[in-house]
Amino acid sequence: MTKLILSTGNIISGGPSIIRKPGGFRSNLELTNSLRSNFLAAQEDHLDTLADSDGDLNGNSGANGATHLDDSSTPAQRLPPSTWTSRENDTLYVPSIDWSSESHGLQEEPAQYDITAKIFFLPGIPVSQRPQHAQEALSHVLRALGASAVDLLIISFPGLSFEGDCEWEADKRNATQGNDEDEIATWVESVEVLHRTGLAKKLGVSEYGSEKLGKLLQRVQVRPAVNQINLKNCCNVPPPLLKLAKEEGIELLVHSDCTDILPKGTLRELLGHGLGGAGLLADPETGAPGLEGDLTPQWVVKYTAVVRDRGVIENKGYFAGAVLDDQ
Template identity: 25%
Template sequence: MLSEKYLYSTGNILSLNELKKKAGLNSRDELIEALKITLEDSKGEGDGSNINNSVEINSDNIDRKEMKITVKVFLSNTDSKFLKEAIDQVCEVLKTNTIESLIIVINKHNDIDDILRLLESLWTVLEEYYKMKKLTSIGVSDIDTEKFIQLFKWAKVKPNIIQINLATCCVVPPMLQEFTKQNDIQLLTHSDPSPILTEESLIKYFGIDAELNWVARYQIHLRCRGVLSSKGYLVRINKST
């Protein structure tokens, strides 16, 4: 059975008036609302197979060094080629050669027997981009302390960020606190639901034959002003034909 690639980019959601009226959404609901607007705006413009709303990251002629781009990639398909694709697509949409901070998270609803081996496979991709100076800081989200320590010891380029979800882990594990402190690792918390896009929503907006490969969320902060200037999502799916 053949399949077609579909890429959807929301553009800068901070400029969407419809979303401004719905403050306080979690990231899943925010993504869904942004997709609704994107899909509605694309009606009548072909099949929508490449809705690629590029983002002007430097409309105020600010030095690129004064910007910090952070990206979180939510992987549903754990083939390493999709991680590469996600990084490349974010760079293309933002017209940048460098991402200051990138974090990966694996959909926990996947049936994964050997999470460490999978992480190592994905980590080699991040190391490759790091060595090319396309990534400055790399990390992972939502893995247990033991697996994170094993990944850290194995990696040539060490993870310097780990995110944990306080909704599922009310207290930061003491062992993780100590390890991150000793190794100068940023220990961050987040509240992203898992999965970021449910099967129900995928079918509702893209059809029963849609397969989600990844979602990437980017944020652009202006260091000189301490403000968030841009935020958006990219969604990559396959559809059977």
Template identity: 25%
Template sequence: MLDNLSPNVKNIYMHTGNILNLNEVKKKAGQNPTDELIESLKITLSKGDLKAVEEDSVKIQRLDDDTQTGITSEDRKGLKIGIKVFVSSPKKETLCEALETMFLALNVDFVDSLVLAYPSKAESTTLLPELQEMWTVLEDYTERQKLYTIGVSDIDTDIFVALHNWAKIKPSIIQINLASCCVVPPALQEFTKQNDIQLLTHSDPFGNYGEEREILPKSSLNSVFDFTGQGETTSLELSWALRFQVHVKCRGVLASKGYVVCIQRS
């Protein structure tokens, strides 16, 4: 599919659709999130349709995906949508693009919950200002009733407390990866209890721990996208990745799950 892609194309947007309908993924139940995402992207490339979005951007989506028409307003009433967005830089524009692309992909006006994952490679002294910069975006979307509850993932207790105290709209969710900290810090447990914050665990390989801790490492990008025929100078970077999960209210049944990603090419 990508053999004849114009060198002018710098952004590749991919929407895996509902991966619960993919037998190839279902047969490998128990995969870690990175392997699941890689498998889903490969299937999307093999069964997808490529369309130009702008002069320098293309969109790839599966032709056999039942979510292409989006979620109807009638169905939306009985559904709960949760989003986790993984961004690679603290730029407001990156986060806004991820959110707007998600709303279009799912054809919805709001989502029930969003968790932000940002692996700062900078010193801890710059992490809080970077998070605050992105948090203002989430606050704006919340004030416009496009997001209902917002939270963060994998930040130290002191930084989370500082973010909470600073924020106009407080984070009501924090996720931690037990693989990296083994035990929930007592101070974090106490703070979340006192402030009625959901303390959740996750298994996403994402955090400030090098490439092996990224949701879609650069080495994995090269295994999904083969541009060997277009010269060795092609470089790929993950701009952002977003996972959506749609549950049926009251019953708690997972009705749909998938990924939307943006790959930058140079």
């Protein structure tokens, strides 16, 4: 078993790929585009390093020319993964992370920021692994930002949404989604502990309708302070949810994240040999070498650091955890 940690780095000045397209609600393009461009950047960095080391002797070596990669092409010659990824014990960082680089960490001390992290538990992953995944996800965020805690940790469980045009209907349908027992167990065993140990100052849930939220509130010790919802029109909050949130003092926040943020097939495409893939996986069709085995995404975490009192987003990014069953 190899564990993979995928990362985007700080995407806040990452260009048009993270800008919402018209009608592009609830999309995971921000995650996939920014992973892809970070893989590419890592490979280009490696090429630059090569060019820098022999470039002085040979002024027109290729760093700015033919060997440059871009989004649309698949380079004829793949760089060996070892040049732009790194291994720590049984964990492969894709790409390798220079934790000391200036693109990590925050400009000012962490108290100056509102830090939000959102952990996405993915569908089909055993509930028993969630405590470990939550720990892992949060620790990567804290390490990337050089912070000791996040201000708000939001948990996204698989399969929850507000679907449909009618808000009452959406709220009702929401009640039948997910698995209350699993979610409550996860909350108690994996999430509250992050609050108690001081790693997350406030907790939140995502896409909880009034019924699910009511049940959760009855059975947990650390209550969510926030419920993130995505509605076609955020002016039409289901009235029962609005009422419950008001009574219980839970803030209803807007989000536009996808329900299934990193499907297995998407991950394979990102790391495979196809167009725009990173070429990390072995390709049985062409016989190209690479990692072999069954690749399963396990969790995704998104993080944002906003400068308090200034409304400026300074750092935003994602980590994703996956396992490669290479036995």
